[in-house]
Amino acid sequence: MKPTWLADRDIASVMHPYTNLKKHLDVGPVMITRGEGIYLYDENDRALLDGAAGQWCSSLGYGKANARIAKVASDALIDLPYSHIFRHQSHKSVVELSEKLLALAPVPMSKVMLQCSGSEANDTAVKMVWYYWAGRNQPQRRKIISRMGSYHGSTCASLSLTGNTDYYRSFGLPLDGFLKVSGLNYYRTGLPGETEDQFTDRLAKELEDLIVKEGPDTIAAFWADPVQGNAGALPPPKGYFEKVQKILKKYDIVFVVDEVICGFGRTGEWWGTQRYGLEPDIITSAKGLSSAMQPISAVLVNEKIFSVIAAESDRLGSFIHGYTYAGHPVTTAVTVEVIKVYEELDIVGHVKGLERQFQAILESFRDHPLIGNVSGVGLLGGLEMVKDKETKTAFPKEFGLAPKIEAAGRSHGVLVRVIADRLVFAPPLIITAEELDKLAAGARAALDDVYASMA
Numbered sequence: 001m002k003p004t005w006l007a008d009r010d011i012a013s014v015m016h017p018y019t020n021l022k023k024h025l026d027v028g029p030v031m032i033t034r035g036e037g038i039y040l041y042d043e044n045d046r047a048l049l050d051g052a053a054g055q056w057c058s059s060l061g062y063g064k065a066n067a068r069i070a071k072v073a074s075d076a077l078i079d080l081p082y083s084h085i086f087r088h089q090s091h092k093s094v095v096e097l098s099e100k101l102l103a104l105a106p107v108p109m110s111k112v113m114l115q116c117s118g119s120e121a122n123d124t125a126v127k128m129v130w131y132y133w134a135g136r137n138q139p140q141r142r143k144i145i146s147r148m149g150s151y152h153g154s155t156c157a158s159l160s161l162t163g164n165t166d167y168y169r170s171f172g173l174p175l176d177g178f179l180k181v182s183g184l185n186y187y188r189t190g191l192p193g194e195t196e197d198q199f200t201d202r203l204a205k206e207l208e209d210l211i212v213k214e215g216p217d218t219i220a221a222f223w224a225d226p227v228q229g230n231a232g233a234l235p236p237p238k239g240y241f242e243k244v245q246k247i248l249k250k251y252d253i254v255f256v257v258d259e260v261i262c263g264f265g266r267t268g269e270w271w272g273t274q275r276y277g278l279e280p281d282i283i284t285s286a287k288g289l290s291s292a293m294q295p296i297s298a299v300l301v302n303e304k305i306f307s308v309i310a311a312e313s314d315r316l317g318s319f320i321h322g323y324t325y326a327g328h329p330v331t332t333a334v335t336v337e338v339i340k341v342y343e344e345l346d347i348v349g350h351v352k353g354l355e356r357q358f359q360a361i362l363e364s365f366r367d368h369p370l371i372g373n374v375s376g377v378g379l380l381g382g383l384e385m386v387k388d389k390e391t392k393t394a395f396p397k398e399f400g401l402a403p404k405i406e407a408a409g410r411s412h413g414v415l416v417r418v419i420a421d422r423l424v425f426a427p428p429l430i431i432t433a434e435e436l437d438k439l440a441a442g443a444r445a446a447l448d449d450v451y452a453s454m455a
């Protein structure tokens, strides 16, 4: 049924991403009219606690507390509503932001390149990696390895990095040379009797076997998100990255870390890289970078990569890559201000302070008949839902688990996300202890409703 406000509107005018486009013409949209704190309001002014921070990105939440950021945007729109950064041209806030990102970088980084989305950041990084190997006279190094379960974006290259076969269908993707290794769900894919340590040994061996089979001198890069967001907010099993990084070093493979979700406090550190002791050559960042208040993303590259890219661009005359809106002065001014707010609020300390409670909340769900496993870090975590706990049987697709849980959550005043059969929590980072309890209560009520409906 169409919401009342939409009665005379043309809902067919909007084509929505990740939506059943035909069904949408019948059911119409869920209209969101405003936000305040960690709540979004629908067109009946019903408050919905935003348990997923929009798309894992609205770290500072919504509304009046952000008025100072709105003022910065408004001033920037008047002072310099647009100025490109092509061909040596620059402006103040793009320099300020890049300096700040290098100062905050979790490992020594040399340069920052800006785009408008996480997909574009990963796309840019793919091109940088190829350009880098061409600059090192190894242009045959083009293959890129990523993991099943990881999402890296929707452009042709970033979707090719993405490890989800459902997302390729009818697009004829992935592109050639985008290889995959297994994802990290120990609960689901660990073998009977296999310890976590043996599981990560097996994953590391799979990676090394693939590199050797393909030929190490054809592998350009390995791509990983510190916590696998699209696999349902799945932290890495213990020891995984230590083993993987040893292999990458052994074969001189570029390590790209996708911090699009994990960066800017989500894991209880500024970066997931710090949380898991990673040593990336390239980092991609978006979402929390600007608290999603402006469409902006960043690629950070270390000196090893940059010096080769710079020499190659000198040889060719230019680094022929960039977007009209890259380093847009409104996006960069807002992002500088958002980072100031993060620092003033000590947002990372705040997340760290809530982590124990968040973990206890996740653990408390173990007694629920639909929950087979729980895991999380910082303010990012998920509950693995199963039809049968004993046998770990998953819900069949026809059951429609995600829409059922999400609708039940809305009826209890919480917006929760279900992805890969996991009920995911990634609330705005400004959430309080009391609000976390409310989120947990809403999620439990949603699970209870769905469980009761199965009787």
Ligand SMILES: Cc1ncc(COP(=O)(O)O)c(C=O)c1O
Pocket (backbone or CB within 6 Å): 055, 116, 117, 118, 119, 120, 122, 151, 152, 153, 154, 225, 229, 230, 258, 259, 260, 261, 286, 287
């Ligand atoms: C880890 C990760 N990388 C990249 C992206 C793509 O970002 P965007 O939607 O801004 O293009 C996403 C989006 O959810 C993501 O979760």
